[in-house]
Amino acid sequence: MTSMLSKVIRTGLLSLVFGLFVVAMPASAQQPSSVNPTAQSVKEAQLLDALKPGQSLAGRVSIPNKDAANLIQPGRDWRAFNQETLPRIGTIAILGVLALLVLFYLVRGKIRIDAGPSQMRITRFGSVDRFVHWLTATSFIALAITGANVTFGKSVLMPMMGPEAFSAWSGMAKLIHNYVGFAFMAGVALTFLIWVKDNIPGATDLKWILVGGGLLSKGTHPPAKRFNGGQKIVFWSVVLGGAFLSLSGWHLLFPTAEGMAEAQWHATLHGTVAFVMTALIIGHIYIGSVGMEGAFDAMASGEVDLNWAKEHHSLWVKEEMERKSGSRISGAAQPAE
Numbered sequence: 509m510t511s512m513l514s515k516v517i518r519t520g521l522l523s524l525v526f527g528l529f530v531v532a533m534p535a536s537a538q539q540p541s542s543v544n545p546t547a548q549s550v551k552e553a554q555l556l557d558a559l560k561p562g563q564s565l566a567g568r569v570s571i572p573n574k575d576a577a578n579l580i581q582p583g584r585d586w587r588a589f590n591q592e593t594l595p596r597i598g599t600i601a602i603l604g605v606l607a608l609l610v611l612f613y614l615v616r617g618k619i620r621i622d623a624g625p626s627q628m629r630i631t632r633f634g635s636v637d638r639f640v641h642w643l644t645a646t647s648f649i650a651l652a653i654t655g656a657n658v659t660f661g662k663s664v665l666m667p668m669m670g671p672e673a674f675s676a677w678s679g680m681a682k683l684i685h686n687y688v689g690f691a692f693m694a695g696v697a698l699t700f701l702i703w704v705k706d707n708i709p710g711a712t713d714l715k716w717i718l719v720g721g722g723l724l725s726k727g728t729h730p731p732a733k734r735f736n737g738g739q740k741i742v743f744w745s746v747v748l749g750g751a752f753l754s755l756s757g758w759h760l761l762f763p764t765a766e767g768m769a770e771a772q773w774h775a776t777l778h779g780t781v782a783f784v785m786t787a788l789i790i791g792h793i794y795i796g797s798v799g800m801e802g803a804f805d806a807m808a809s810g811e812v813d814l815n816w817a818k819e820h821h822s823l824w825v826k827e828e829m830e831r832k833s834g835s836r837i838s839g840a841a842q843p844a845e
């Protein structure tokens with residue numbers, strides 16, 4: 509009887525508490541169909557909208573790395589640049605220059621020595637010149653390939669190689685890029701030191717550029733010193749472009765305490781200069797190898813055919829003959845190829 513009574517009292521009390529709880533709840537919460545626990549929470553989109561350019565959503569930290577306080581980094585513009593604009597710049601630069609070279613080849617063909625190869629050769633570049641050139645050239649090519657992997661690898665290579673192979677290659681490419689960068693920096697500095705005296709622009713170069721170096725028509729050879737107007741453009745692009753790549757690359761290798769926004773700015777500069785320079789260098793490689801008869805010898809043996817030199821660097825040949833009484837000219841008995 510007693511236990512029956514206590515059971516009734518307990519049930520009554522429970523019903524009373526539940527009734528009071530329901531009455532105390534807002535009307536909306538009493539309807540199970542409208543329960544939405546995240547309705548009032550802040551959405552990611554709202555957080556992103558709260559970001560003004562250059563600002564970040566930050567909390568507070570007591571550790572030295574203040575970037576750790578950033579809940580959301582500023583950088584949507586940078587992300588869009590890296591994922592959309594930079595690949596576009598790269599594609600236009602590289603495919604554009606390749607298309608121009610194909611067109612140039614179809615219109616002009618291989619540029620021959622108009623007077624034909626002579627029986628004589630003239631020393632154009634010594635071993636130091638060639639060492640510096642190939643140090644800069646090989647390191648640049650290694651950096652261009654491994655750097656392009658950052659922009660195009662995931663979309664172009666990964667579907668072909670599969671994720672495992674792509675990940676292994678990308679890890680290796682990153683190491684190559686980080687270390688070969690130092691060889692390139694040394695190459696650019698040495699290129700500047702050994703060739704700057706022959707690359708000061710002058711009136712002869714302007715005239716050379718105005719007639720397109722005579723490259724478009726057979727038999728036209730505007731006078732040029734040791735380096736012509738086109739080569740001076742290549743030289744200054746390598747020196748200035750190389751300096752920008754080196755400075756921005758250094759910041760990416762060794763980030764300062766200035767934080768993420770600074771790193772993003774350097775990455776943007778690095779990628780843009782790299783693609784513009786790659787396009788120019790593709791043109792340089794073409795003309796320095798298959799595009800022009802006799803040009804490659806200058807960076808292979810260091811000696812070029814005298815007729816080639818007279819056609820492309822007439823003022824330089826004259827200077828060399830006067831200055832050294834022709835001592836750099838050799839091989840009368842040794843026919844040039």
Ligand code: HEM
Nearest residue numbers: 644645648649739742743746789793796797803804806807
């Ligand atoms: C396989 C690739 C390359 C080949 C076949 C090549 C070939 C040549 C040749 C033949 C010359 C001498 C032209 C002359 O006698 O007047 C030269 C000069 C030069 N090269 Fe290269 N080169 C290559 C890659 C590069 C790269 C990657 C760079 C720099 C990033 C570079 C920078 C220069 C510079 C600054 C000069 C002096 C200016 C000029 O002649 O345009 N080269 N190269």
